[in-house]
Amino acid sequence: MxxxxxxxxxxxxxxxxxxxxxxxxxxxxxxxxxxxxxxxxxxxxxxxxxxxxxxxxxxxxxxxxxxxxxxxxxxxxxxxxxxxxxxxxxxxxxDPPAANAPAPTTVVRPGIDVLLARLSPAPAYVLNRVSDMVAANPEGLALFHGIGSWPRERRNTVRYIFTHPPARTLFVDWEATARASVAQLRAMNAHCPTDPPLLAVVAELEAADPLFRRLWADHAVGPRRHARKAFNHPDLGAVAYDFETLHLPDDGLRISVYTAPVSGE
CATH class of the missing domain: 1.10.260.40 (lambda repressor-like DNA-binding domains)
Known part of the structure; x- marks a missing residue:
C-alpha cells in the first residue's frame, strides 16, 4: 500500500x-x-x-x-x-482506530447452525468478513463443488473463485462472479482496510492471479445483496438460483441463501 x-x-x-x-x-x-x-x-x-x-x-x-x-x-x-x-x-x-479490528469470526452460534439446517434443501452458507466459509448446510457446501475437500481453514470463496480451476466453468459468468467477490471483499472490510487478515488474503490472491491483482487495484466496492447466479454444476447440471444475502452485523457475518427462481420472472 x-x-x-x-x-x-x-x-x-x-x-x-x-x-x-x-x-x-x-x-x-x-x-x-x-x-x-x-x-x-x-x-x-x-x-x-x-x-x-x-x-x-x-x-x-x-x-x-x-x-x-x-x-x-x-x-x-x-x-x-x-x-x-x-x-x-x-x-x-x-480518527484511526486505536487497535486492529476484531479477528474475522471463525465459529458461528448454535442458533445459526440450526437455521442452516432448517433452510435445507435450499443451499445456504455463512461467510465472515474476509469471505471464509465458516458454516454451511450440505447443499451450500456442495454448491461450491470441491470446496468440501479443502481444509476448513482454507474454505474461502474468493480463494476458491480465483485459484480452483474448475470454478472457471462452474460459474456460467465467472468473470462477473469474480468481480463481485472482490468488490464484496473490499466492502466488508471498509472499516479495516489495512487489517492483517485481509491483507494476507489479498497478498495470496494477488500473487496467484493477475485478474485479482487488477480488480483489487481498481478499488471496486459493492456489498452483495441479491442476484441471480447460474451454474454448470458437475452434479446438478445447468441450474440457476436466486440468492439473498442476510447480514449479521453483530457477528461480522453474512448468510447467503439460494432458492429456485420464481416462474414467470
Missing part, C-alpha cells in the same frame, strides 16, 4: 475513471498522460484548492469535511456504494 493511505488510493482510482468529456471539460490538443481527470481539474470541479486536494490524495490532509467529501463525490460521479465507502475511509483517516 502506498503512503497515501486507503482514502488517497480510492480518490486516485476514481479520478482515473472520469474522462474530461464526462464532466463537460475539453480534452485539449495532444495526448493526455493520464486516462482520467487531472488533480487540478478535479479540484476545480469540487470547488477546493489544488493544494488542498493534492494533500488529501497524498494522505497529508486527514480531516476533510463532509461538504468537501460530498463535492468530491459529485465531481467523481460516485455511485451510492462508492459514496458510502468514501465516507468510511474519510472517517478512518481522521
Amino acid at each position: 502506498s503512503t497515501s493511505g486507503p482514502l488517497g488510493e480510492f480518490l486516485r482510482s476514481r479520478r482515473a475513471l472520469v474522462r474530461p468529456s464526462d464532466v463537460g471539460l475539453p480534452t485539449g490538443p495532444g495526448l493526455r498522460r493520464i486516462p482520467g481527470l487531472r488533480r487540478e481539474e478535479l479540484a476545480t470541479l469540487a470547488g477546493v484548492s489544488f493544494d488542498y486536494y493534492t494533500r488529501l490524495e497524498q494522505g497529508r490532509e486527514r480531516r476533510p469535511g463532509r461538504a468537501v467529501l460530498h463535492s468530491l463525490a459529485r465531481a467523481l460521479q460516485l455511485t451510492a456504494d462508492d459514496q458510502r465507502h468514501l465516507m468510511r475511509l474519510a472517517a478512518l483517516a481522521s
Whole structure:
C-alpha cells in the first residue's frame, strides 16, 4: 500500500475513471498522460484548492469535511456504494482506530447452525468478513463443488473463485462472479482496510492471479445483496438460483441463501 493511505488510493482510482468529456471539460490538443481527470481539474470541479486536494490524495490532509467529501463525490460521479465507502475511509483517516479490528469470526452460534439446517434443501452458507466459509448446510457446501475437500481453514470463496480451476466453468459468468467477490471483499472490510487478515488474503490472491491483482487495484466496492447466479454444476447440471444475502452485523457475518427462481420472472 502506498503512503497515501486507503482514502488517497480510492480518490486516485476514481479520478482515473472520469474522462474530461464526462464532466463537460475539453480534452485539449495532444495526448493526455493520464486516462482520467487531472488533480487540478478535479479540484476545480469540487470547488477546493489544488493544494488542498493534492494533500488529501497524498494522505497529508486527514480531516476533510463532509461538504468537501460530498463535492468530491459529485465531481467523481460516485455511485451510492462508492459514496458510502468514501465516507468510511474519510472517517478512518481522521480518527484511526486505536487497535486492529476484531479477528474475522471463525465459529458461528448454535442458533445459526440450526437455521442452516432448517433452510435445507435450499443451499445456504455463512461467510465472515474476509469471505471464509465458516458454516454451511450440505447443499451450500456442495454448491461450491470441491470446496468440501479443502481444509476448513482454507474454505474461502474468493480463494476458491480465483485459484480452483474448475470454478472457471462452474460459474456460467465467472468473470462477473469474480468481480463481485472482490468488490464484496473490499466492502466488508471498509472499516479495516489495512487489517492483517485481509491483507494476507489479498497478498495470496494477488500473487496467484493477475485478474485479482487488477480488480483489487481498481478499488471496486459493492456489498452483495441479491442476484441471480447460474451454474454448470458437475452434479446438478445447468441450474440457476436466486440468492439473498442476510447480514449479521453483530457477528461480522453474512448468510447467503439460494432458492429456485420464481416462474414467470
